[in-house]
Amino acid sequence: MRVTAPAPPSLVGRVREREVLSSVVAGNGRGARAVVVAGEAGIGRTSLLASVATSAERRTVWIRGGEAESGLPYAAAVDLLVPLWRYTEHLPVARQVAVETVLALRPGVVDPLAACVAVLDVLTAAAADAPLLIVVDDLQWVDPESRRILLYAARRLSLPSAAVLFSYRDQPGGRLTADLPELRLEGLDQTECHELVAALPVEVSPQVEEQIAAQTGGNPSAVIETVTATPAHLLAGPAEAFPGSRPGPALQHAWSAAVESLPEATRMALAVLATIGPAQLEELEPVLAALGAELSDLDAAEQAGLLRTRHGTVSLRHPLLPAAVIACTPPAARRRVVLALAVHVDGDLRSWSRAVALTGADDAIADGLDDATATARSRGGHLAAGRVGEQAAALTSDPGRRAARLHAAAVDALLGGAAEQARRWCDDGLALQPDPGPAADLALVRGRAHAWLGHPAHAADDLVRAADAVRGADAGRAARLYAEAAPAFGIVGRIAEGVRAAECAAAQPGAPERFSVAVAAASALLQAGRTAQARDRAVVAERLAPAADPRGHGHHLVLLAQVLARLERPVAAQGLLGAVLDATRRAGVSAVQAFALVARADLDLSRGEWAAARADLVEGLRRAEELGQVPVIGLALVALARLDAVCGGPEEARRWAERAREEVGPYGIASLRVAVPAALGLAALTAGDPEAAVTQLDQASRAASAQGLGAVPVATLAADLAEAQIRRGEPSRAEEALARLDEAAEDGLAQPAAAAARCRGMLAEDLETAQGHFADARSWHGAHPVPFERARTLLCEGEVLRRLRRPALARPVLREAGALFTELGAAPWAVRSAAEVAAAGGSGRGRGAAGPGRAGAAYARRLSAQELQVATRVAEGRNNAEVAAALFVSRKTVEAHLTRIYRKLGVRSRTELVRLLAPVLEPDRAADPAELSSPPV
Secondary structure, three states: OOEOOOOOOOOOOOHHHHHHHHHHHHOOOOOOOEEEEEEOOOOOHHHHHHHHHHHHOOEEEEEEOOHHHOOOOOHHHHHHHHHHHHHHOOOOHHHHHHHHHHOOOOOOOOOHHHHHHHHHHHHHHHHHHOOEEEEEEOHHHOOHHHHHHHHHHHHHOOOOOEEEEEEEEOOOOOOOOOOOOEEEOOOOOHHHHHHHHHOOOOOOOHHHHHHHHHHOOOOHHHHHHHHHHOOHHHHHOOHHHOOOOOOOHHHHHHHHHHHHOOOHHHHHHHHHHHHHOOEEHHHHHHHHHHOOOOHHHHHHHHHOOOEEEEOOEEEEOOOOHHHHHHHOOOHHHHHHHHHHHHHHOOHHHHHHHHHHHOOOOOHHHHHHHHHHHHHHHHOOOHHHHHHHHHHHHHOOOOHHHHHHHHHHHHHHHHHOOOHHHHHHHHHHHHHOOOOHHHHHHHHHHHHHHHHHOOOHHHHHHHHHHHHHHHOOOOHHHHHHHHHHHHHHHHHOOOHHHHHHHHHHHHHOOOHHHOHHHHHHHHHHHHHOOOHHHHHHHHHHHHHHHHHOOHHHHHHHHHHHHHHHHHOOOHHHHHHHHHHHHHHHHHHOOOOOHHHHHHHHHHHHHHHOOHHHHHHHHHHHHHHHHHHOOHHHHHHHHHHHHHHHHHHOOHHHHHHHHHHHHHHHHHHOOOOHHHHHHHHHHHHHHHOOOHHHHHHHHHHHHHHHHHHOOOOOOOHHHHHHHHHHHHHOOOHHHHHHHHHHHHHHHOOOOHHHHHHHHHHHHHHOOOHHHHHHHHHHHHHHHHHOOOHHHHHHHHHHHHHHHHHOOOHHHHHHHHHHHHHHHHHHOOHHHHHHHHHHHHHOOOOOOOOOOOOOOOOHHHHHOOOOHHHHHHHHHHHOOOOHHHHHHHHOOOHHHHHHHHHHHHHHHOOOOHHHHHHHHHHHOOHHHOOOHHHHOOOOO
């Protein structure tokens, strides 16, 4: 069976290219099962693919991207799934639902992950049934949602009986498929151009033929269209008389001349095709009838070489022809075409196609596009909604309405993770000089986009200027702008200016009861060390949070979670982050997910859930890199550096830290000047090198002071610095750091108080004083458990007891510390604890020592990040198919990971795996091993 495969044209040259593609299609060797054919318009990509597909003699599904449909979510996915529908019958329910939603057979938002995995399953099943070739032509015009599905499946198809061939036209901004092998088509050489021209029924002199080859760069389509459009006497004449032709204006002029020589009814029919794009003949017939034309009127255009018809679908021969046809169609005729299409072509496609084709403003068309935008947005297609909205803006005559539509498009782009696109559209809107209110709205979105893209200083200054400009006329908008500026100032270390911006926001009438204003104030005040005031604003923000939509306020909710975590409210912070991640995933909002994952990882690090934290950090870093979110990349890299610092990977910690400096440092993210040396200082402290630790931590402390950071944000840094200075033998120098801890503790925070007590216990000269301080530290740890910090306190206490010649008292304390370190996976610290036990006359074993269950985290560290994600989801009670869907991989990949996991951990069943790793997982995330007694699914 062959599905929608075009008849192959005769192909000149391309011998090597055909051999390469034919080898991929035949499944020879162990190379990629997907290849991308790239090149300029008219270079022959479609002809090459058709030639290879015909010679392959296998079932072929053709998918053609169309500019008119590039804004319709999942349009190309429908073209793929319909001919392969029977292979969807045995999909799991979630994937079946996703497929039906893609096909618009049921309402709802498409689950992107389920859709991707479902299509991979369908293609695998079809290829197992019979050799399968998928050809995707003009990928640059395939809608982004379908493109994501197609590329996901292409990367993972491994059966020799399956192959995917893509083609795309060169576009601004680089490749669309950077991770797939690319075969680039260049122009034909002189000999091949001669062969191409010789096959045409016209005489061309050698001199003119040489000029055509040179002027067109060997572009086959340009060569053919130039010869076809040039009068015969000029082709056969001398080179001096040949008018010349290159892709661009010359070709368009030639096409215009050809169009204008046709009968009026034929030109009207061509205008319909130029407006709607490739169309079925039965779809064209009623439109042409409404315009007083009929299908036979297309014959003259076909004879002129302007059309091509394949399997009942008729289209203009070259991508540049629609513009040429529209350009030579009078405005009155264009409007008649539009009105006919409005009656005879359905909904979204009608509005989008008309918008693409028309060259002037048309408010009725723009209004129609609003419906298409709403439909795309309701299905989670924010990027598609943004593109359609931008097109609607281009068609809007009133500058104010155009600015409003650009603002809506920019919001959609930002929600979809396209911050650079959002910034450009905001610039376009502001260039229209809208009224102060709409200008403020555009400035707000542009500021957020700038901050995501790594330009927070620029964002903060612009936002304040915009707020100053509008505050007299619109206090509400001014408050939002000031509130948006405050955290941007914090990112670049301008703490005092961030507080001023937050105070300006709160000073606007009614602003204190705005969620974003309360969050901005809480965050800025906490950074500045005004903890009591920060706590008051956080209470207000918590009260307002339930009404805050995570789609628009996702980053504010994450900021609030970070504030609550620093105020030692982990349960509330965890609830907010979980709600944000769930809501944004359901709504297809990508922008805030990486930020939320990294924030949740920081919380898990504090709670001792290090395995879960690492998985979130790796995923958050990947997503932030995909979206170009520079500040989030920095946060993730620093958190990974700290995690590896305490887990015994100093080289890994240094690599993460250097990446942060090299990749994020040039953007002026001032927080890195504190966080990077702080992470390196912790790594040195872990390695038992207090001198190196003091050097790094001193550097971080000076940077924090220069930025005006308060005691709470630097409490962890102060604790590390004080301990390093004491271990270095400079207790007097630890007093400044201890003062910062005391300052934070005065605000009622347990961990700074515990760290201060621990350090004073290390300084004690007698047993009673030492035991008193360490008892205080343990009490504070009980008020706010942070397992790693408690273990450090126990280690320090054991060391001091041994120094004070109380080995019998030291041994159980040191064993408890070692057990906690082992459970966490902090191997170097566990080794130090064991060494102290031995020095105190113990064997390293005994009550409180780490057993198999308590060592779960140590075992988990043997796994790669991907293996840990698989193991975590298995421990949650999911079967292999559900794990594959959750992780965006195939079921076979999950099975391969499980095999390696069992081997690395020395287990033989899912039950043993859960029992081993249960201590690593949150209690409510681990399944009961008794429920997993059946064999792996």
